[in-house]
Structure formats: structure tokens, C-alpha cells
Amino acid sequence: MGKDAVLRVEDLxxxxxxxxxxxGVSFEIRRGETKVIAGxxxxxxxxxxxxxxxxxxxxxxxxxxxxxxxxxxGININKIRQRIGFVFQEFNLFHHLKVIDNVMIGxxxxxxxxxxxxxxxxxEALLAVYITEDLWYKYPAQLSGGQKQRVAIARxxxxxxxxxxYDEPTSALDxxxxxxxxxxxKELAKKGVTSLxxxxxxxxxxxxxxxxxxxxDGKIIERGPPKEVVFNPRHEITKKxxxxxxxxxxxRR
Amino acid sequence: xxxxEEFLPALFKGVLTTLExxxxxxxxSVALGILLGTLRVYGGRVTSLIATAVVVTFRGFPLxxxxxxxxxxxxxxxxxxxxFWAAVLGFILCSGSYQSEYVRGAIRSIDIGQSLAAKAIGMxxxxxxxxxxxxxAIRRALPGISNEIIYMIKYSxxxxxxxxxxxxxxxxxxxxxxxxxxxxFLTLAxxxxxxxxxxxxxxxxxxxxxxxxxxxxxx
Amino acid sequence: xxxxxxxxxxxxxxILKGALWTFSLTFGGLGLGFLxxxxxxxxxxxxxxxxxTLLDVYVWFFRGVPLIVLLFLFYWGVFPLVFGVKLxxxxxxxxxxxxxxxxxxxxxxxxAIESIEEGQMLAARAIGMxxxxxxxxxxxxxALRIAIPGxxxxxxxxxxxxxxxxxxxxLETLNRTRYVVIATGEALIPxxxxxxxxxxxxxxxxxxxxIIYEKVQIPxxxxxxxM
Numbered sequence: 246m247g248k249d250a251v252l253r254v255e256d257l258x259x260x261x262x263x264x265x266x267x268x269g270v271s272f273e274i275r276r277g278e279t280k281v282i283a284g285x286x287x288x289x290x291x292x293x294x295x296x297x298x299x300x301x302x303x304x305x306x307x308x309x310x311x312x313x314x315x316x317x318x319g320i321n322i323n324k325i326r327q328r329i330g331f332v333f334q335e336f337n338l339f340h341h342l343k344v345i346d347n348v349m350i351g352x353x354x355x356x357x358x359x360x361x362x363x364x365x366x367x368x369e370a371l372l373a374v375y376i377t378e379d380l381w382y383k384y385p386a387q388l389s390g391g392q393k394q395r396v397a398i399a400r401x402x403x404x405x406x407x408x409x410x411y412d413e414p415t416s417a418l419d420x421x422x423x424x425x426x427x428x429x430x431k432e433l434a435k436k437g438v439t440s441l442x443x444x445x446x447x448x449x450x451x452x453x454x455x456x457x458x459x460x461x462d463g464k465i466i467e468r469g470p471p472k473e474v475v476f477n478p479r480h481e482i483t484k485k486x487x488x489x490x491x492x493x494x495x496x497r498r
Numbered sequence: 499x500x501x502x503e504e505f506l507p508a509l510f511k512g513v514l515t516t517l518e519x520x521x522x523x524x525x526x527s528v529a530l531g532i533l534l535g536t537l538r539v540y541g542g543r544v545t546s547l548i549a550t551a552v553v554v555t556f557r558g559f560p561l562x563x564x565x566x567x568x569x570x571x572x573x574x575x576x577x578x579x580x581x582f583w584a585a586v587l588g589f590i591l592c593s594g595s596y597q598s599e600y601v602r603g604a605i606r607s608i609d610i611g612q613s614l615a616a617k618a619i620g621m622x623x624x625x626x627x628x629x630x631x632x633x634x635a636i637r638r639a640l641p642g643i644s645n646e647i648i649y650m651i652k653y654s655x656x657x658x659x660x661x662x663x664x665x666x667x668x669x670x671x672x673x674x675x676x677x678x679x680x681x682x683f684l685t686l687a688x689x690x691x692x693x694x695x696x697x698x699x700x701x702x703x704x705x706x707x708x709x710x711x712x713x714x715x716x717x
Numbered sequence: 718x719x720x721x722x723x724x725x726x727x728x729x730x731x732i733l734k735g736a737l738w739t740f741s742l743t744f745g746g747l748g749l750g751f752l753x754x755x756x757x758x759x760x761x762x763x764x765x766x767x768x769x770t771l772l773d774v775y776v777w778f779f780r781g782v783p784l785i786v787l788l789f790l791f792y793w794g795v796f797p798l799v800f801g802v803k804l805x806x807x808x809x810x811x812x813x814x815x816x817x818x819x820x821x822x823x824x825x826x827x828x829a830i831e832s833i834e835e836g837q838m839l840a841a842r843a844i845g846m847x848x849x850x851x852x853x854x855x856x857x858x859x860a861l862r863i864a865i866p867g868x869x870x871x872x873x874x875x876x877x878x879x880x881x882x883x884x885x886x887x888l889e890t891l892n893r894t895r896y897v898v899i900a901t902g903e904a905l906i907p908x909x910x911x912x913x914x915x916x917x918x919x920x921x922x923x924x925x926x927x928i929i930y931e932k933v934q935i936p937x938x939x940x941x942x943x944m
Contacts, residue, residue, distance in 0.1 A: 326617065327620035329618075331618035333611060337615035338615070340710065340712045351621075354625055354629055356620075555916075558912065559916070560881075563912045567904070567908040567912065570898065570908070573904065666783070683794055690783055690786060
């Protein structure tokens, strides 16, 4: 495990019945880095993320979180998940809990922190994503999509994870709400929160990502600094995928 | 003494007995319903099988059969329940089984994202069910549960077959002596109507009190 | 005390014959309930204020009073004293079950009627049908199909409630079981047997209704309404 590496994924395979979704994925993320995975839909990007926090069990391959091999049998999965933040495409905020309770429940029930300490941390996390006090006592159903997703980020952030995984965080949002969520993600990335983001938002990758990994047919076929992968790719497939994007963001060599 | 001077005090005692039975059986049946519903969804092979067997049996048997079984049938096995407790236990098993179906349906109607999110912050299965799933499922099952409690109020009238001196038993007894069926049974009908109507209003209020925007209660 | 004696086996046919009464009560009540329930549902869905209120009272009364109270009220009171007729226990039971089931069924049908889109009624009126014609030819045929699952549930409920009619002396399954218990002195096996028979009767009937439900489905239209 390289020094300062927070996450290491080695040769991950996953099949659903006859369909092989991950065909040997490997990469590493160091502390403070932000990496983006992009690619056509259905190539297994979501599956990859869910394998990392073991919501899905990989068929083959190993994963390390800091120095712990989390794919080893007998490991306490729940303890591991406390250190990995996960932001879902469909937010998945707890419907029956107010915003503040959504963020606090992981701290009180899972981390077993005293209530006032949990409240303090929750406050911090919510303010970091620009959710102000007037929203704290509302229910998720009363919030806009962008607000919900920011609360979801706060919920993950409050657990003080070593890495946050974002699974297409803006795909379920109306276009005008995407910006506020990306803004928060960019700020967190710049602050040094280690992040792995699956997204179609190439602008985000170009702005803050340390590396862009292009995934196709279950494998990462190209990786490197975002500007290179997008505007100067080596493979034809990569070229084709980012063609349209290149036109959008202007060709830069 | 006139008929009413004799009937009403006895009837009052009967009403108290009915309420006594319900005060115990109603909450207990809700607890059993939640337990059985949860076990059927989350229990291991053996536990969920047992829970299913209980539900299928006590939903399938008419309440009368269950009552007679508990009072007379168990006596064959040297287990002697008093009329009161045979009746209460019968109500709990029967109503609890029906309620468990509503709970089970409600649990299964919760979208899987809630479970994933609970896991993602490191909750154990137990924590997930207790803090995230059940609070939502019980709210969704509340209309069905309320319905079953109201049925229980009415079916409590069957306790007389095992000898409980509740409302109906008193009415039946007085009818056999005085033969005034219209007065007696209309009075009983009125009292039951007051009880069921009050319960209906109470549960409507409870649903209102527990409502959370975003969790639909009509499933 | 023996738990089961070979004696009980002799009485099994006697108990099984009770099925005749059990099903008479069940289907009699179900049928009468249907004849009462549909008009009530139509009245509540389309009727004026007075009609609605009267029907609401009927439904409230017959759903709020326990079955056994209704049985005794009608058998000992209403029929002989108010109407001056002496009806058999079986007939009285069927009538009371029917009046009560009608109240419950009306709510099933009402839900089904209300779940049909407004457009159906509008289209019917647009081709010149009267309200009554629209209801009979367009709304009800769809509503009744939607209501079948709820109706099947009502069947299961009536089957179990039929046992309560033993209190009037009807020789249905449970009553016969009681006599066997008295005759043999054992209670456990006979009552378990009775319970199992009720489960079988329920299951059989439910399966039958499910088959009918499949058969009458309108191709391409999947709807669920009512209960």
C-alpha cells in the first residue's frame, strides 16, 4: 500500500448472472485526492462504488481502506462503513427524520456520541454544505432536490469519513439544481476531502479532479489528468466519448 | 325493581369487563403484530417459518374456534386457562396475526434506498430495522392496524362462549329471563356503536398526529 | 385423558356435512350482500345529500354493531316482534349476514367506482347515454371487475363469521364440532380439525375467485382499486 494511500482497489470482478460488469478494476487514491470515474451508462461504475463500501460483494479482487484489507472474510463491515461516506444518486435521506436528525442519527446511534457533541458536528456539516438553520427542522419531503442532496452530503461528512464516494450525485436533479451541489462538492474537494466521484459532469472533473478514469466495458481503459484524458485521449473509444464534451468546453491542447 | 333498574347496573359491569379485556388485548396484539410482521421479513429460516405458521393458523381459524381451542382444547393437555385469559389470548393471537400482514406489507413497501443509506452509515441490521425501517413501516401500517383494533372491539362480544361475563353475555342472560330482545340488543348495539365510533375518531386523530410529510399512510 | 381417540374419526363425516350449512350461510350472505351493496355504492357515489346520509347511516350501523348482537336482535326481536314472522335460524342468519355484508361490500364497490377515471363517464354522456345507462353499461362492468379481489376478501371473512351463527342453532361446521366435543369428551383434536376445515374452505373459495378474476380481466387493462 503506497504511503498516504487511503483507498486501494485491486483487480475487482463482479458478475450478475451471465453479465460481467466489472472485469478487473484497479486503482489507488491518496489522502486529499479527488478522482472522477466517467464513462457510458451501464458499464459498472455504480457497481464499483457499491463494492468499495461492500453494499455489493465483489466476486474477486481486494480492497484496502488505509491499511485494512476490507475484503478479508470476518471483517466487521459496519465499522468499516463508518469510515466511508456514501452519497446516493437518489439521496436516500431517511423520510421519517428531520434534516438535523438525518445527519445526527449516524453519530448518536452508530458512533454512539453524546447528543450535544453529535449536534455540534451535525451543525458543522450542515453549514459546510450551506444548509442553514431554517431548514434543519424540516422533513426531507419538504426540501428541493438540491437541498436534499446537500443534506445527504452533510450526513456523510458528519461521520468524519476518510473518503467520500459519490454515486452520480447530480443525475437525479433538475438542471438548475445541479450547480449548487457541484459547488459544494468542489469546495470540499479543494478543502482536501478525499473523494471518488462517479459522474457525467466533466466540467467538475476538469476543475477539481486530480485524475480522471475512463471506464468502458468493465475496465478502466484510460486514466490520467482530466485535461489530458478529455482533450488528448489515447484510445479511440475515449476520444469518441469525450468528443462532444470537447466541443462544449473548447479544445485545448 | 323494574327491568332497567336491574339490567343497567349488570350491563355496566359487563361493559367494564369488555373494556378490561380490550385494554390488555389491544396493545398486546399490536406488539405481536409488529413482532410477527418483522420476523417474517427479517427472521432466519426457522424463525420466519414459525411466524408464518402462527399467522396462517390464527388468520385461518375463525376467532370462535381459537377461543374454544384455548379454553377447552388446552384443557385436554392439562393447561387450564381462565375464561378471561383464554379470551384475551385468543384476541391477541387472532388480531395480532391480521395486523402482522399490514406490518409485513408496510415493511416491504419501504424503498430499498432507505436500507442502503442505513447500511452506508454503518448501521447493523438491527439498528437499521429499529431506527429506520420500523418507524416508517408502522406509520404506513397504522390504518390497517386501527381497522383491526376496531374489529376487536366488536368481536370481543364472542368472549361469552368461554364464559366471560362481558357485555353481550349480560344481555343474553337478561334476555333469557325477561325476554325483551329489542330493548336489550338495541342498547347493546348503541354501546358498541359508541365504542367503535369513538375508536375510529381516536385513530383518525392518531394518524394525524403521527403523520410525516413524505410518508404516505395509505398503502 | 387421551388426546385423540379413534372415536373421533367416526364423527368426521358428521362434521363435514356441516359444510352444506357453512356454504349456504356464506354464499347466501355474500349474494344478498352483493344485491344490497351495489345499489348502496351507486347511491353513495352518485346520489344526492339525503340519499347519501341515509346510506351512510345504514353502513355505519351494520359495520359498527357486532354480528352476534345483530343476529340476536333480528332473530329474537325484529322478525317476530316487529314483522310478526317466524323465520328459521338459517334464513335469519343469511339475511343478517347479507345486510351486514352489504354494508361492507358497498365500500368495496364504492372504492372501485371512484377509482374509474372521470373520462369514462364523460364519454358515455357524450354519446347520449343517461346517467343510469352510463352507470349500468360503462361504470359498473369495470368497477365490478376491479372489486373482485376485495370481494374475495369478503368471502373469507363471511366464511369465518358463519361460525358465529351457531348461536342461533344452525347446524353448521362449528356447531357440529361442539356436539362432537360434548359427545367424545375431547376438545383439542376436534377443534383443530374444525379450524383446518375452515382453512381449506377458505383456500378453496379464494382460489376459485382468483381463477374467475383472471378469466374476466380486460386484456391490456391492469387496475387495482377498492380494498
